[in-house]
Amino acid sequence: MRTLRRLAYWLRLSSHHADLLNEVEFHREMVEQDLITRGMSPAAARIEARRTMGNDTVMREEARGVWLWPSLEALWQDATYTMRDLRRNPTFTIGVALTLALGIGANAAMFSLIDRLLFRPPPFMVDASTVQQVYMYRTSRGKESGTGGQYARYADMARYSTAFSQFAGVSLKRLAVGVGEETRVRRVAIVSAGFFGFFDAPPVLGRYYTPNEDALPDPAPVAVLSHALWTTQFGARRDVLGATLRIDAVEYTIIGVAPEGFVGLWPYRPPVAFVPLATYGRSEGPPDWATTYGHSFGIDPIARRKPNVTIAQASADLTNALRRSYQAQYEGRPAGAPLDELRPRAVAASVLEERGPEPSSALRPARWLAGVTVIVLLIAAANVANLLLARAIRRRREIAVRLALGVSRRRLFGQLVTEGVILALVGGAAGVALAVWGGRVLSATFLPGTEPVSIITDARTLVFSGLVALGVGLVTGMAPMAQLARTSLVADLKSGPREGTHGRSRLRTSLLLLQSALSVVLLVGAGLFVRSLRNVREVRLGFDADPVLLVELEMRDVRLDSAATVALRLRLLEAAKALPGVSHAALRESIPFAGMSSYPIKVDGIDSVRALGEFDFNSVSAEYFAAMGTRILRGRGFETTDRGGTRPVMVVGQSMAKVLWPGKDPIGQCVRVGLDSMPPCRYVVGVAEDIHSESIEPESKLYFYYMPALQWKPQDGGLFVRVRGEASAMAEPLRRGLQREMPGASFVTVNPMGNIVGAKMRSWIVGATLFTAFGVLALVLAAVGLYSVIAYNVTQRKHELGVRLALGAGRFGVVRLVVMESVRFALAGVAIGSVVALAAGKWIGPLLFDQSPRDVVVFGTVTVVLACVAIVASWVPALRAAGLDPKTALQAD
Amino acid sequence: MPRTTPAELLPGTLDLLILRTLVRGSNHGYGIAQRVKELSRDVFQVGESSLYPALQRLTLNGYIKPEWGVSDNNRRARYYTLTPAGRKQLVAEEREFERIVAAIRLVLELA
Numbered sequence A: 001m002r003t004l005r006r007l008a009y010w011l012r013l014s015s016h017h018a019d020l021l022n023e024v025e026f027h028r029e030m031v032e033q034d035l036i037t038r039g040m041s042p043a044a045a046r047i048e049a050r051r052t053m054g055n056d057t058v059m060r061e062e063a064r065g066v067w068l069w070p071s072l073e074a075l076w077q078d079a080t081y082t083m084r085d086l087r088r089n090p091t092f093t094i095g096v097a098l099t100l101a102l103g104i105g106a107n108a109a110m111f112s113l114i115d116r117l118l119f120r121p122p123p124f125m126v127d128a129s130t131v132q133q134v135y136m137y138r139t140s141r142g143k144e145s146g147t148g149g150q151y152a153r154y155a156d157m158a159r160y161s162t163a164f165s166q167f168a169g170v171s172l173k174r175l176a177v178g179v180g181e182e183t184r185v186r187r188v189a190i191v192s193a194g195f196f197g198f199f200d201a202p203p204v205l206g207r208y209y210t211p212n213e214d215a216l217p218d219p220a221p222v223a224v225l226s227h228a229l230w231t232t233q234f235g236a237r238r239d240v241l242g243a244t245l246r247i248d249a250v251e252y253t254i255i256g257v258a259p260e261g262f263v264g265l266w267p268y269r270p271p272v273a274f275v276p277l278a279t280y281g282r283s284e285g286p287p288d289w290a291t292t293y294g295h296s297f298g299i300d301p302i303a304r305r306k307p308n309v310t311i312a313q314a315s316a317d318l319t320n321a322l323r324r325s326y327q328a329q330y331e332g333r334p335a336g337a338p339l340d341e342l343r344p345r346a347v348a349a350s351v352l353e354e355r356g357p358e359p360s361s362a363l364r365p366a367r368w369l370a371g372v373t374v375i376v377l378l379i380a381a382a383n384v385a386n387l388l389l390a391r392a393i394r395r396r397r398e399i400a401v402r403l404a405l406g407v408s409r410r411r412l413f414g415q416l417v418t419e420g421v422i423l424a425l426v427g428g429a430a431g432v433a434l435a436v437w438g439g440r441v442l443s444a445t446f447l448p449g450t451e452p453v454s455i456i457t458d459a460r461t462l463v464f465s466g467l468v469a470l471g472v473g474l475v476t477g478m479a480p481m482a483q484l485a486r487t488s489l490v491a492d493l494k495s496g497p498r499e500g501t502h503g504r505s506r507l508r509t510s511l512l513l514l515q516s517a518l519s520v521v522l523l524v525g526a527g528l529f530v531r532s533l534r535n536v537r538e539v540r541l542g543f544d545a546d547p548v549l550l551v552e553l554e555m556r557d558v559r560l561d562s563a564a565t566v567a568l569r570l571r572l573l574e575a576a577k578a579l580p581g582v583s584h585a586a587l588r589e590s591i592p593f594a595g596m597s598s599y600p601i602k603v604d605g606i607d608s609v610r611a612l613g614e615f616d617f618n619s620v621s622a623e624y625f626a627a628m629g630t631r632i633l634r635g636r637g638f639e640t641t642d643r644g645g646t647r648p649v650m651v652v653g654q655s656m657a658k659v660l661w662p663g664k665d666p667i668g669q670c671v672r673v674g675l676d677s678m679p680p681c682r683y684v685v686g687v688a689e690d691i692h693s694e695s696i697e698p699e700s701k702l703y704f705y706y707m708p709a710l711q712w713k714p715q716d717g718g719l720f721v722r723v724r725g726e727a728s729a730m731a732e733p734l735r736r737g738l739q740r741e742m743p744g745a746s747f748v749t750v751n752p753m754g755n756i757v758g759a760k761m762r763s764w765i766v767g768a769t770l771f772t773a774f775g776v777l778a779l780v781l782a783a784v785g786l787y788s789v790i791a792y793n794v795t796q797r798k799h800e801l802g803v804r805l806a807l808g809a810g811r812f813g814v815v816r817l818v819v820m821e822s823v824r825f826a827l828a829g830v831a832i833g834s835v836v837a838l839a840a841g842k843w844i845g846p847l848l849f850d851q852s853p854r855d856v857v858v859f860g861t862v863t864v865v866l867a868c869v870a871i872v873a874s875w876v877p878a879l880r881a882a883g884l885d886p887k888t889a890l891q892a893d
Numbered sequence B: 001m002p003r004t005t006p007a008e009l010l011p012g013t014l015d016l017l018i019l020r021t022l023v024r025g026s027n028h029g030y031g032i033a034q035r036v037k038e039l040s041r042d043v044f045q046v047g048e049s050s051l052y053p054a055l056q057r058l059t060l061n062g063y064i065k066p067e068w069g070v071s072d073n074n075r076r077a078r079y080y081t082l083t084p085a086g087r088k089q090l091v092a093e094e095r096e097f098e099r100i101v102a103a104i105r106l107v108l109e110l111a
Helices: A002-011 A013-037 A042-053 A056-067 A070-088 A090-119 A151-160 A193-198 A227-233 A277-284 A311-330 A363-394 A396-404 A409-446 A459-484 A489-494 A506-538 A562-578 A624-628 A654-660 A727-739 A753-760 A762-796 A798-806 A811-847 A856-882 A886-891 B013-024 B029-039 B048-061 B084-110
Strands: A131-140 A143-147 A164-177 A184-191 A222-225 A244-247 A250-257 A273-276 A296-305 A345-350 A548-554 A582-588 A614-620 A632-635 A649-653 A670-673 A681-688 A702-708 A718-723 A747-752 B064-070 B076-082
Touching: A002 B048, A013 A042, A013 A056, A013 B029, A013 B048, A013 B076, A056 B048, A070 A090, A070 A409, A090 A363, A090 A409, A090 A459, A090 A762, A131 A151, A131 A311, A151 A164, A151 A277, A151 A296, A151 A311, A164 A193, A164 A244, A164 A277, A184 A193, A184 A277, A193 A273, A193 A296, A222 A227, A222 A244, A244 A273, A250 A273, A250 A277, A273 A277, A277 A296, A296 A311, A311 A345, A363 A396, A363 A409, A363 A459, A363 A506, A363 A762, A363 A811, A396 A409, A409 A459, A409 A762, A459 A506, A506 A762, A506 A811, A506 A856, A548 A562, A548 A727, A548 A753, A562 A582, A562 A718, A562 A727, A582 A624, A614 A624, A624 A718, A649 A654, A649 A670, A654 A681, A654 A702, A681 A702, A718 A727, A727 A747, A727 A753, A747 A753, A753 A762, A762 A798, A762 A811, A762 A856, A798 A811, A798 A886, A811 A856, B013 B029, B013 B048, B013 B064, B013 B076, B013 B084, B029 B048, B029 B076, B048 B064, B048 B076, B048 B084, B076 B084
Parallel strands: A184 A273, A222 A250, A614 A702, A649 A681
Antiparallel strands: A131 A143, A131 A296, A131 A345, A164 A184, A164 A296, A222 A273, A244 A250, A548 A718, A548 A747, A582 A614, A582 A718, A632 A681, A649 A702, A670 A681, B064 B076
């Protein structure tokens, strides 16, 4: 009730105010009249009435205070005072807000990314903490690696595990959606019917499919559309139910539409439709797709733990289920169960795939980048604290006057903190605006090919930014207080520049040093990453990625026999060569960095070739080496005459030649490739340079050889096409040219090879770009900090400098005096920052490529850069100092 | 719970006196002050600086209700009327006051 009345009072604040004034005025008149009736003269009565009434302002304030929450009232006053003050100093306000915006914006963008990668459950998921993604491992040749993906394995896991109340199989694939011209490769979620049970997301239209429709042996061709596809492709029409949608080889009937924002497990890679696991499996797999362990669809199981089942118990249960699955797989096979060798192991991990049992490739750089953004925030905060401090010192006299007039220090403190918080909130709001942009850049860098997510509408990010802003505001607002706590009232009241009290503030100096030291750390990081990236780019991969386009064939439901497929591939090869802009084209089976093929090989005189390492191969046509730019070091590459029926030949990599025939001529050697006990000889005709096929870092015990495409599975794989000029510009003409040869609904995709290799360089590209961006940001902030401190010092020393000039100091001398002060700050910062950077080298070292974290060039460059920035930052104040008119300076104040 | 701010008299008694004077009918601030003064035979001088905050406090608590009216000498004045809640509060405060006065008397007599 009281609160309601209070609110009502607040709403009519001014009218209440007037009422009170009138009321008191009436009272005064009555007193006056009373005095007149008692015989006082009207004039004397008026004065006497006023006197007896006492201080009516205090009384009015007190009467009003009854209604107000006193602390709120004080806060309001502080806020309005601050606003007025900030409006009066727009440069200061904008400078501070911008500084904070950069710091808070970087952190908001980073938070949004990390939050989504690591913490936020998929939208609509019920009780996500009990949902686990299942990872499976097995050991082969003493090395443990991931496994799974088969339908049979998934079915076994669902059947044999007991710790879960819900189980589903999921796979996200890029598939051809639509027919004819409309066909696009899009993400489709292939999920078992139980998947939808993990969510509370009733369809906006129609229904989800049932276990019956996802059941063997005859699953139904039904699909559920995403809300996005429904609105963009089908105009959100309600009669979409019953219509058909072609996905890959199957004509699906649309039975439902998922609610808006339902993206399954993939917020960054939203699927356009959901189709039953069994339907997809039957359409894509071999006839025994559902029972074989030899065909993987990339199915990942997800499962919900029963209540009271711990994660450890869940993992143990899954491991047990996996063992039983392997037992079932090897049942009836001789020579005992290989379980002891396989050591199957399953892990119940977070449903967020980036968390996984091992951090993902995007996550690792994201983690230390989060550290970098925190440093940026620290720099920004130090900068703002410094600016506020400078202002507080400039306002010393004003504050001293207020203290003398009886303002409590607590109240003054409150006012300073209010000022800090208001500035931080303004900066925070601007920061969020920056983060909207920055977040897009970040997610494009970390999660290329994904949909950006809005930050401005995201409550978690906004709350985070608000809290950060508040925290920064409180801390920076308090900084001036530390200074004021020491001031002596009397000294300040009397003080002026003339007193020559140009005692440097220790706090300000430390803040400035902190700033320059932190920017040195970031700049050193930037330098190291830029050099790493350069080293990465200079690595000879054994082929040129940039001018090469990768052609892949998507056959959909077009089933050609081997001969027809070979004929098609040869037609494509001719079509590619005939296109203007194409310099070379070749058939190829596998793709470096995207999985090479391997086959058992035998070499006469060597007991176990397998013991020497891993031997991968590619089967390629005549122009392959020219198309890829892989150099033939000895002998020859392939000719068009190397085909079925002619002598079987091969080209081996340099290292392979060395390891198999040390000290001997590899040309003419015999290698037997195949599963049989004694496959026929294949003769080495050439030696090619080594290539990287898995990582950019040096690969050991990984060897390559090549076989002519027409002699080894000529029906498998696609093409490599080398073009003149920009590869990405040629992608579309090439696609159109090749598409003409494709029968029926089949189609080709063309992508620059550079994209595939680029993905492997991503962590260095990310490191170099973002460290540089943040390093420059830090440098700008440090420059602003230096400028403000130097400019302030010049103002403080105006009198002293005036004396110097009057005594005949040269203009140049004064400039040098000021600039050197700035440079000294910067160099001190470099010294501290270098120590920190050297210490941090231990952690940053593993992230670099062929680059010492103690690179002299990098440290030297950073020192020079910072010194230059110090000179530039102090240049304007220095000129101002040199331009002082001694007379004015001495007379001022 | 009403907030008890120390008045010039005994703590809380100003509120009690104001409420009591209003039992006879509504009155304005000046009238209330005069009445307290008269009734107490000039013992209590209610200062404006405590009167008006007290009136605001009582209004906030809903014990009295202000209304603009016309005074005897034809001037606009704000009249305060006792509300039912105020009447209840008056009874309670009177009882509380009696209790305290009795207790003080006891101490004075027996100590």
